[in-house]
Amino acid sequence: MRVDELGERALVKQLARIGYPPNATLPPGDDAGAVPWGGGHLLLKTDGFAYRQVALQGMSPEAVGWRAVTAVASDLVAKLARPLGFTLALAAPGEARVETLVGLTRGAARAAAAYGAALLGGDTNAGGELAIYASGVGVARAVLPRAAEPGDGVYLLGDRWGLSGAAIHAHYHGIPLDAYPAIRRAGHWPKARLEVLALGAVRDALSGSADSSDGLAETLWQLAEALGVGIHLEALPVFPEVRAYATEAGVDAHELVLYGGEEYEVVLVVKPGGEAAVERALRAAGVPHHCVGRVVREMGVWYRGEVLARRGYAHFQD
Numbered sequence: 001m002r003v004d005e006l007g008e009r010a011l012v013k014q015l016a017r018i019g020y021p022p023n024a025t026l027p028p029g030d031d032a033g034a035v036p037w038g039g040g041h042l043l044l045k046t047d048g049f050a051y052r053q054v055a056l057q058g059m060s061p062e063a064v065g066w067r068a069v070t071a072v073a074s075d076l077v078a079k080l081a082r083p084l085g086f087t088l089a090l091a092a093p094g095e096a097r098v099e100t101l102v103g104l105t106r107g108a109a110r111a112a113a114a115y116g117a118a119l120l121g122g123d124t125n126a127g128g129e130l131a132i133y134a135s136g137v138g139v140a141r142a143v144l145p146r147a148a149e150p151g152d153g154v155y156l157l158g159d160r161w162g163l164s165g166a167a168i169h170a171h172y173h174g175i176p177l178d179a180y181p182a183i184r185r186a187g188h189w190p191k192a193r194l195e196v197l198a199l200g201a202v203r204d205a206l207s208g209s210a211d212s213s214d215g216l217a218e219t220l221w222q223l224a225e226a227l228g229v230g231i232h233l234e235a236l237p238v239f240p241e242v243r244a245y246a247t248e249a250g251v252d253a254h255e256l257v258l259y260g261g262e263e264y265e266v267v268l269v270v271k272p273g274g275e276a277a278v279e280r281a282l283r284a285a286g287v288p289h290h291c292v293g294r295v296v297r298e299m300g301v302w303y304r305g306e307v308l309a310r311r312g313y314a315h316f317q318d
């Protein structure tokens with residue numbers, strides 16, 4: 001069977017289990033892998049993409065390199081691991097520009113430095129099309145898995161919800177973003193939120209977390225499916241710039257929040273009774289947060305009582 005017939009999700013489900021130890025700290029399919037290390041855990045993550053699948057209109061090679069490291073850093077941070085180092089692998093056809101590859105690497109190095117880590121080499125290969133793979137290692141005292149129990153609260157951390165979706169929408173609809181600097185910044189230079197690591201101090205009040213990169217709806221559906229629980233969404237943050245863009249572009253702002261993608265923000269699951277302590281910790285760390293719903297027993301995802309359509313970004317679709 002061809003991989004584009006099977007689809008990314010089903011393929012990954014099959015691949016991710018191969019060789020995975022049954023008693024691993026984080027299960028296959030979680031945002032990163034973890035190994036016990038010196039009283040804590042070392043976390044590892046690799047994430048890559050074809051250049052043409054992520055380079056938005058006006059995005060420089062530097063920004064794409066930054067995004068590659070950010071995607072990995074965001075997965076590490078979501079599991080409460082502090083990034084220590086990154087590597088970068090490039091695949092390029094012979095006609096690719098040297099300047100492009102240098103730019104990608106410079107952007108990756110800038111991102112690594114921004115996350116208090118270093119870019120420690122990588123790999124360069126010939127390939128059919130330009131592609132970038134970043135890997136990172138981080139260290140965590142107490143890891144936060146993808147976990148949720150009925151009764152838990154669901155929070156969205158950060159402020160890129162809807163903004164990254166608007167940037168991707170603008171790319172495909174030829175809409176200039178000059179009037180929307182926050183949307184352009186979210187799409188071109190997303191920054192992993194290291195401040196989330198402050199949650200280590202309230203780990204006992206947390207059930208789990210997931211990094212969102214394929215869109216909020218897809219992230220929630222993956223959580224629900226993997227854990228056999230349901231999520232009732234009651235409210236969504238719609239930021240003013242997203243609302244303004246949606247009006248101009250003639251698109252539903254909620255669509256951008258639910259189906260945008262590339263947020264590189266954390267969905268946090270908080271134990272009942274833990275809300276106050278967690279909100280206090282997030283406020284002190286300067287992490288924007290929005291309580292959006294609750295975990296229920298029945299598997300599924302609902303928004304204001306209606307089943308939330310499952311759509312999201314997947315490779316092998318184009």
Ligand SMILES: Nc1ncnc2c1ncn2[C@@H]1O[C@H](COP(=O)(O)OP(=O)(O)OP(=O)(O)O)[C@@H](O)[C@H]1O
Pocket residue numbers: 012015016017028029030031032047071075211212213214
């Ligand atoms: N070829 C593979 N072999 C083993 N595991 C894989 C493979 N591809 C993906 N996985 C695992 O499947 C899970 C989902 O990976 P995927 O790359 O789809 O995540 P994602 O949607 O890109 O989100 P993010 O980039 O934010 O992690 C991860 O745990 C990953 O380690």
Ligand SMILES: Cc1ncc(C[n+]2csc(CCOP(=O)(O)O)c2C)c(N)n1
Pocket residue numbers: 047048049052053054055056071168171213214215260261262313
């Ligand atoms: C030109 C262009 N088309 C589409 C998109 C959107 N996009 C690309 S990858 C991805 C999911 C995360 O990737 P991964 O799962 O590999 O981390 C999303 C939402 C874009 N940025 N640029």
Ligand SMILES: [Mg+2]
Pocket residue numbers: 047048
């Ligand atoms: Mg990926």
